[in-house]
Amino acid sequence: MCRWKVFDEPPSKSFEIYGTTAIGRSRRHADLLFHLGEEDSPISRLHCTLLDEDDHFSIRDEDSSNGTSVNGKKLTPLQPVRLHDGDIVDIAPLERGGLRLMFQLARLDGEERQQEQEVRMTRPRNLMNPDEE
Numbered sequence: 001m002c003r004w005k006v007f008d009e010p011p012s013k014s015f016e017i018y019g020t021t022a023i024g025r026s027r028r029h030a031d032l033l034f035h036l037g038e039e040d041s042p043i044s045r046l047h048c049t050l051l052d053e054d055d056h057f058s059i060r061d062e063d064s065s066n067g068t069s070v071n072g073k074k075l076t077p078l079q080p081v082r083l084h085d086g087d088i089v090d091i092a093p094l095e096r097g098g099l100r101l102m103f104q105l106a107r108l109d110g111e112e113r114q115q116e117q118e119v120r121m122t123r124p125r126n127l128m129n130p131d132e133e
Contacts, residue, residue, distance in 0.1 A: 002050075002057055005102040016106065019052045022062075023091065034091070034099055042066045042092035043099070048075075057083045057103070066092035
C-alpha cells in the first residue's frame with residue numbers, strides 16, 4: 001500500500017492506494033480522477049498508471065499530452081520508473097495547471113499487512129475520486 005499526498009489543492013490531501021491504479025480525468029479510462037470533466041485540463045483522460053509490482057511501486061506515463069515527471073525528470077512514455085518514498089510526481093506541468101503529488105510508502109504492522117492483502121483481493125477498481133469528496 002502507498003499514499004499520495006496532493007500539494008496543489010489547499011488544504012493538501014492524502015489518500016491511500018491499494019494496487020495498480022490508472023490516473024486521469026475520465027471515469028471511462030481511469031480509476032483515480034483529477035479535473036473530472038474539464039476538457040481544457042492538462043491532465044489526459046488516461047494520464048499515467050501507478051503499478052503495484054509486488055515488492056515496489058512504479059509509475060508509467062500513458063503517452064499523455066503533457067507528460068509526467070518524477071523529481072523533475074520527464075518520463076519516457078510507456079516506460080515504467082520505480083518510485084521511492086518521498087518522490088515528487090508532477091502530473092502535467094504545474095504552470096499549465098497540472099498537479100504535484102508526493103509518493104509515500106505506507107508503513108504497515110502485521111495486522112495491517114494482512115488486511116491489505118484481503119483488500120487487494122476484493123478492492124473495487126474506482127478507488128477514490130477526490131472531486132466528489
